[in-house]
Amino acid sequence: MGREIPYIALTENEVEEMLEEVGIKDVDELYSDIPSKYLLERFDFPPSRSEIEVKKMIEEILSRNRCVGELKLFIGGGAWPHYIPSAVKEIVSRSEFLTSYTPYQPEASQGILQALFEYQSLLAELLEIDVVNASMYDWATALGEAFRMAARVTGRRRILYPHYISPQRREVASTYSSGMGLRLEDYMQLEDGSVDLEDLKSRLDRGVAAVYIEYPSYLGFIAKNIKAVGELAHEVGALFIVGVDPTALGIFEAPGKLGADIVVGEGQPLGLPMSFGGPLLGILGCRLEPRLLHSLPGRLIGMTKTLRGDERAYCMVLQSREQHIKREKATSNICTNQALCAVAVAAYLSLLGKNGFIELGRQILARTSYMVGKLSEISGVRAPLFDAPHFKEFAYRVDRYSSRELLRKLLENGIVGGIDLSREFNELDNSILTCVTEMHSKRDIDEYVGIVKEVVEG
Amino acid sequence: MRFRQARFVEPLVFELSRPGAHGSEFPVLEPELERSLEEALNEIPEELRRRDLGLPELSEPDVIRHFTRLSEMNYSITAGMYPLGSCTMKYNPVLNEEVASSPKVLDVHPLQPEETVQGCLKLLYDLEQLLKKLTGMDRFSFQPSAGAHGEFLGCLIIREYHRSKGRNRKIMIIPDSAHGTNPASAAMAGFEVRVVKSNECGCVDVEELERMVDEDVAGIMLTNPNTLGIFEKDIERIVEIIHGVDGLLYYDGANLNALLGKVRPGDMGFDIIHLNLHKTFSTPHGGGGPGSGPIGVVEKLVDFLPPPLVEYDEESDRYYLDYDRPRSVGRVKMFHGNFSVLVKTYAYLLRMGGDGLRKVAETSVLTSNYLMRKIEKLRGVSLPFDPKRPRKHEFVVSLQPLYKETGVMVIDVAKRLLDYGYHAPTIYFPLIVDEAFMVEPTETESKREIDGFYQALKDVLDEAYRDPERVKNAPYNTAVGRVDEVRASRPKTMIPSWRVYRRMEG
Numbered sequence: 001m002g003r004e005i006p007y008i009a010l011t012e013n014e015v016e017e018m019l020e021e022v023g024i025k026d027v028d029e030l031y032s033d034i035p036s037k038y039l040l041e042r043f044d045f046p047p048s049r050s051e052i053e054v055k056k057m058i059e060e061i062l063s064r065n066r067c068v069g070e071l072k073l074f075i076g077g078g079a080w081p082h083y084i085p086s087a088v089k090e091i092v093s094r095s096e097f098l099t100s101y102t103p104y105q106p107e108a109s110q111g112i113l114q115a116l117f118e119y120q121s122l123l124a125e126l127l128e129i130d131v132v133n134a135s136m137y138d139w140a141t142a143l144g145e146a147f148r149m150a151a152r153v154t155g156r157r158r159i160l161y162p163h164y165i166s167p168q169r170r171e172v173a174s175t176y177s178s179g180m181g182l183r184l185e186d187y188m189q190l191e192d193g194s195v196d197l198e199d200l201k202s203r204l205d206r207g208v209a210a211v212y213i214e215y216p217s218y219l220g221f222i223a224k225n226i227k228a229v230g231e232l233a234h235e236v237g238a239l240f241i242v243g244v245d246p247t248a249l250g251i252f253e254a255p256g257k258l259g260a261d262i263v264v265g266e267g268q269p270l271g272l273p274m275s276f277g278g279p280l281l282g283i284l285g286c287r288l289e290p291r292l293l294h295s296l297p298g299r300l301i302g303m304t305k306t307l308r309g310d311e312r313a314y315c316m317v318l319q320s321r322e323q324h325i326k327r328e329k330a331t332s333n334i335c336t337n338q339a340l341c342a343v344a345v346a347a348y349l350s351l352l353g354k355n356g357f358i359e360l361g362r363q364i365l366a367r368t369s370y371m372v373g374k375l376s377e378i379s380g381v382r383a384p385l386f387d388a389p390h391f392k393e394f395a396y397r398v399d400r401y402s403s404r405e406l407l408r409k410l411l412e413n414g415i416v417g418g419i420d421l422s423r424e425f426n427e428l429d430n431s432i433l434t435c436v437t438e439m440h441s442k443r444d445i446d447e448y449v450g451i452v453k454e455v456v457e458g
Numbered sequence: 459m460r461f462r463q464a465r466f467v468e469p470l471v472f473e474l475s476r477p478g479a480h481g482s483e484f485p486v487l488e489p490e491l492e493r494s495l496e497e498a499l500n501e502i503p504e505e506l507r508r509r510d511l512g513l514p515e516l517s518e519p520d521v522i523r524h525f526t527r528l529s530e531m532n533y534s535i536t537a538g539m540y541p542l543g544s545c546t547m548k549y550n551p552v553l554n555e556e557v558a559s560s561p562k563v564l565d566v567h568p569l570q571p572e573e574t575v576q577g578c579l580k581l582l583y584d585l586e587q588l589l590k591k592l593t594g595m596d597r598f599s600f601q602p603s604a605g606a607h608g609e610f611l612g613c614l615i616i617r618e619y620h621r622s623k624g625r626n627r628k629i630m631i632i633p634d635s636a637h638g639t640n641p642a643s644a645a646m647a648g649f650e651v652r653v654v655k656s657n658e659c660g661c662v663d664v665e666e667l668e669r670m671v672d673e674d675v676a677g678i679m680l681t682n683p684n685t686l687g688i689f690e691k692d693i694e695r696i697v698e699i700i701h702g703v704d705g706l707l708y709y710d711g712a713n714l715n716a717l718l719g720k721v722r723p724g725d726m727g728f729d730i731i732h733l734n735l736h737k738t739f740s741t742p743h744g745g746g747g748p749g750s751g752p753i754g755v756v757e758k759l760v761d762f763l764p765p766p767l768v769e770y771d772e773e774s775d776r777y778y779l780d781y782d783r784p785r786s787v788g789r790v791k792m793f794h795g796n797f798s799v800l801v802k803t804y805a806y807l808l809r810m811g812g813d814g815l816r817k818v819a820e821t822s823v824l825t826s827n828y829l830m831r832k833i834e835k836l837r838g839v840s841l842p843f844d845p846k847r848p849r850k851h852e853f854v855v856s857l858q859p860l861y862k863e864t865g866v867m868v869i870d871v872a873k874r875l876l877d878y879g880y881h882a883p884t885i886y887f888p889l890i891v892d893e894a895f896m897v898e899p900t901e902t903e904s905k906r907e908i909d910g911f912y913q914a915l916k917d918v919l920d921e922a923y924r925d926p927e928r929v930k931n932a933p934y935n936t937a938v939g940r941v942d943e944v945r946a947s948r949p950k951t952m953i954p955s956w957r958v959y960r961r962m963e964g
Contacts, residue, residue: 005814007549007740008821009904015821017905018828022848027820030827030848031720034689038726043719045591045812051553054808058557058801061584065577068565075567078792085482087518093559095536095742096529099550101881102746104542106943107936108463108876111532112745115525118471121956125512131954134746137603140792148646168792175614175764175788179648224503251499253506276578277568277793278603279748288958290949299746303953304946306939308931312467313938317947317954323606323642324887328651333642336604336736336751340744347525350471351481353515358508363484366495373494389501407571416570442488 005048072415072444076393076435077218078139078166078266079274082247083439084348088271091347092340102299102336106315113314116339117301119346126249126349126357127263128256129285133298135338136282139266140169143212143243144176145284145297145332146262150210150239151182152295152331158183160203160238161212162195164219167424182209193221193388195229204236210262214243215255219421219433220368220393221386222252230259246270246283247437248391250361262286269437271348272341281341294321297332299339363438364392367445371436372396374449380456385431395421397431401456407432409455415448461879463936464530472956474524475514481521512957531937532745533881539907543852543884543896544637544685546715546737553809554741554802563801568793572778578797579777582768585804592807592815593731594724595754599763600795605712606639607790608732608751609679613647614787615730615755615762616677616706622762622785623704627676631700633662635686635888640679640710649676656890660686660843664695671699677706682726683713685888685896686842687826687849697727706730706759711751714738715900716823716850719816729756741802750799761785766794821901822851825908829899830855832912838863838919842891852898856891866922866929868893873940874921874932878914 010018019025031039049057073081092098096111103109116134123132136142147159159177161170163186174184187203188196195213204211211233216222223229230240242255244265249255255263267281268274286292302317323330352360368390375383375396383396398406403420410417418434425431436445487495516524533540540547557563566575586598602608613630620627629652630644641651652670657663661684678700682690690696700707709723709731715738717723723731735741736749743749755763764786766779810818830853834841838860841853857868872882872895884896899908922929933939945951953959 005817006809007551008814008817008901009907010821010825010901011905014905015824018824022824022827022831027824030820030823030850033691033847034721035691035694038693038721040720040722040725043812043816045588045719045815046808048811048814049808051809054553054805055557057808058581058805059560061581062560062562062577064580065562065566066570066574067561069561071570071574073567073570075569077569079568081565081567085518087481087522090522091525091529093555094526094529095550096532096534097745098534098555099536099742100532100534100745101540101542101545101547101743104884105533105872105876105882106941107873107933107938108533108881109745110937111528111530114468114470114531115528116745117955120954121470121472122513124955124957130958137607137748138792141603141607141790166792168789171789172791175790176646178614178788179646181648222502222506224506227505249508250511251508252502253508258506273564273798274567275564276566276575276797278791278796279798280792288954300954302946303959304942304951307942308939311938313941315941315943315946317943317952319947322638324638326642327638328641328645330638330642330645333606333610333639333646334604335606335639336734336743336749337747338603338744339746339748340742341748343525343745346471347521349513350516350521350524351518352513353475353479353481354511354513355480355515356482356484357513358511359482359484362495363487365498366487366491369498370491370494373497389498389506411571411574416567416574419569438484441485442491 074434074436074448075416075418077419077433078168079277079280080269080435080437081274081439082269082437084271084273085351087351088344088347092344097340097343103316106313110314113301115343115346117303117314119342120301122346122349123283123285126246127285128254129260129263130288131293132283132285133296133300135342136284136298137338138280138282139264140172142264142282142284143169144173146241146264147173147177147182147210148180149262149295150241151180153291154209154239156207156209158185158208159210159212160185160187160208162187162214162217163189164217165214166218191387193386194223194225197225197228200232204232206236208236208238210239210241212241212243216245216248216391219386219395220390221388222391227258245392247360247364250358251365261292267341267345270345272344279338279341281338281345295331298334299337360438367436367440368392368394371445375452378453378456381452392437393433393435395431395433398456403430403432406455410451413451461877461935465937466527466531468527470956471514471516471524474516474520477515479515479517481516481518538879539903539911540881541883541897541899541911542881543898544712546898546900548740548900549902550740550742551806554805557805558798558801563798576777579768581801581804583770583777585800588807589754593754594722595731596757597760597763598752598754600752600800601764601791602732602751602753603791603796604747604749605732605734605751606643608753609639609643610646611790612708612730612732612753613644613649615759617647618762618787619706619759620676627674629675631670631675631678634890635684636679636681637685637710637712644679660688661690661692662696664692667696668699671703673703675703675705677708679708679710681710681713683716683850686854687852688847689850693726712737713851716819718819719812720819729759735799735803739803740806741799748796748799750796762787764789818901825899825901825903826851826853829897829908829912833915836916836919852896854888854891854894854896857893857895860919860922861893864922864926866926868895870929870932871918874918874929875914876933877935880911880914
């Protein structure tokens with residue numbers, strides 16, 4: 001006993017003065033209205049520790065991890081290893097952003113408001129869509145909200161989604177949809193990565209609220225007939241939802257230009273660490289159309305003016321959609337989101353700028369193409385599994401060898417080789433989903449390919 | 459008046475753009491990679507090639523200065539007191555930031571093989587053990603990223619619990635003083651919301667509750683202490699009534715700060731709880747997130763938690779993920795929740811310990827009652843609901859008398875407080891109090907800060923009687939004057955992006 005408790009500001013004298021003002025002798029009197037049976041006499045919990053001890057304890061626990069630097073990570077599937085410029089880290093560690101609350105008082109919070117407005121605006125340029133909200137938790141929850149939004153807007157209950165989707169993302173979207181009783185059905189994708197339009201047509205009718213497609217897909221391929229998919233959806237009055245990995249959009253056409261009504265995606269590749277899967281950043285945007293806008297969940301920041309004059313100012317807008325005003329009639333329950341992650345993305349996109357962002361895409365595309373080419377030269381390897389343009393990720397299959405065994409061999413050499421797809425899709429036996437980014441040198445890729453060659457060719 | 463916020467006229471990044479400027483570079487592509495790139499580019503169909511990219515062009519110093527200036531126009535808990543009721547804006551220890559910025563946290567992929575992430579798994583496992591002790595719950599899921607996200611998951615579990623018993627219960631009961639997220643979350647999970655009124659003591663009206671509860675009721679969502687800062691004294695009876703129809707009790711953990719180490723929600727009879735790690739456990743709020751809202755449940759609900767849960771095999775000293783959860787309501791997020799936020803929470807809990815957490819609760823309750831007893835005596839203020847009862851970590855006064863006597867509204871008072879260097883308390887909430895002014899000082903403010911806030915409020919109220927217009931036109935010392943929020947949301951003048959702005963300006 002007797003240890004000073006950290007972070008508590010009152011001195012003993014101050015406590016005495018306060019007790020006196022309140023008119024009590026002991027702070028326990030303030031708990032006198034709680035039935036005594038609920039008050040703990042003894043609290044079974046470890047004792048407080050010094051900063052030195054805590055730091056050592058946590059470092060020791062974390063030392064059991066192997067991270068980038070100790071391992072070469074060729075794995076994506078929802079979080080991807082990318083480079084984060086030092087300037088981004090500097091900006092988001094500024095305590096003025098880090099330790100502020102939701103900007104309920106705009107006059108004292110212009111900094112975060114403008115930064116979030118810039119996030120929305122930069123994403124709007126990248127996606128070529130007018131409105132992007134100030135963030136959702138991750139791509140998967142953004143997708144769940146997009147499905148709900150589509151159902152509210154159209155009054156319909158069926159959603160069509162691609163067969164090859166991250167199983168976790170599909171599960172989250174399905175959990176989100178369950179409260180509204182939506183029916184989710186998958187449509188087929190062909191061996192060249194395009195959508196099976198006949199299959200899609202056979203499922204489309206006026207009961208479909210939305211058709212969803214990913215661009216690039218979970219398996220890294222681009223559907224060449226993506227525009228036709230949107231057109232088919234629109235023909236029956238369904239909304240077209242496009243899910244993106246934004247790093248592809250320096251090279252590939254923006255979803256807004258492909259007919260998307262709603263865009264979702266993952267912002268983590270744009271300046272956020274993987275952090276064992278969180279925080280991530282859910283992108284959610286839509287066209288500027290009243291029925292869409294008023295159904296859009298989440299925080300939205302707008303540019304306005306001060307009441308007195310012509311000074312530009314920023315504040316939260318359309319709060320009448322949100323839970324603190326509308327309660328059970330709100331478009332979503334979301335309140336706390338991923339604001340600081342959005343600031344990181346704003347800083348990242350500002351730094352890379354137009355040319356840097358295109359170069360990022362080229363760097364990734366070059367490595368994807370190089371690695372696919374190298375793997376395809378190995379007999380007994382089919383790379384890529386889908387005959388389509390790929391970006392950042394691709395699936396390959398090994399004959400005469402188990403994908404699980406191959407991943408184990410790679411790990412023995414300090415390489416995390418990807419995701420074992422045979423555990424996710426029955427038809428993709430002995431297949432691996434691999435990821436390359438600007439982080440991987442040619443030597444890293446050659447090393448990976450060399451091991452596969454050695455293992456597969458025996 | 460000792461406060462003056464920075465007032466930069468800072469253009470948008472788009473307006474700062476200087477064609478040709480660049481803030482990043484990449485390795486030069488080797489010839490082989492360059493060839494691969496050309497091949498890949500040729501494969502892309504014409505109509506899928508990006509034509510135009512409207513991102514700005516800036517140098518690294520441009521970008522750093524821009525965001526630094528913006529940050530200087532942002533109030534934060536690091537800079538001063540932030541007495542937002544129900545938000546628990548306590549000091550955010552910098553140790554947390556340091557331990558969570560290790561590459562062993564940041565540069566780890568969520569789908570790495572288990573043997574390479576034993577540290578993450580052990581930390582999750584150990585944190586769960588601490589939260590169980592703290593709340594009296596049996597298992598936790600870390601997937602929810604925020605309080606509301608936890609509520610949504612909790613509501614799905616309540617629905618699934620009833621389904622597992624072969625019934626479709628439709629009604630969720632929620633007090634009129636509840637946070638707005640409660641009814642929104644219940645509705646998202648497919649429930650109809652039935653509102654129970656507060657009585658003259660500011661607590662759930664138990665007689666009305668008894669009349670409302672029938673076999674259609676799935677459960678109740680409660681905050682205790684409630685948003686008035688009052689402990690629900692009839693909690694035992696409420697639990698009896700709800701459990702009497704086999705309903706479930708959901709505990710909104712936003713106000714747990716008052717009870718840390720003193721009272722456990724599990725002991726009161728709650729079945730599900732969410733915690734706001736970014737409130738009670740000192741992780742920063744980041745201007746609106748990321749937070750973390752893990753939920754804990756009692757034994758009979760463990761099967762419904764989303765996959766995976768972290769388990770420990772003592773024999774091999776290995777931690778592993780259990781994905782085999784056939785009765786689960788399903789995932790609510792990718793991967794394992796906001797992991798780096800969990801690391802910060804773990805550091806905080808280790809540092810505070812049981813003795814520290816109890817002192818957090820007691821001190822937060824003391825500072826709140828101290829400030830309330832001083833503020834209630836001010837002209838223009840009234841203390842609704844059983845003024846003699848102690849409040850817990852927060853309290854709500856009404857500025858209705860001030861409004862009636864001067865025409866100055868609570869929002870004006872809030873704005874004027876900004877001029878004194880204090881963030882305003884929560885206003886117009888809970889909805890059952892007119893001109894509500896909801897204050898939560900927390901345990902990390904010194905008496906000097908708290909007295910300073912009191913003095914500032916006193917000065918503002920005095921000024922409102924003397925010169926109401928001065929208060930109504932506040933603030934004056936912030937980065938900008940009073941913002942036109944109506945214009946901001948009007949369809950014809952709303953500007954949600956630079957893209958839309960450009961179009962409107964023609």
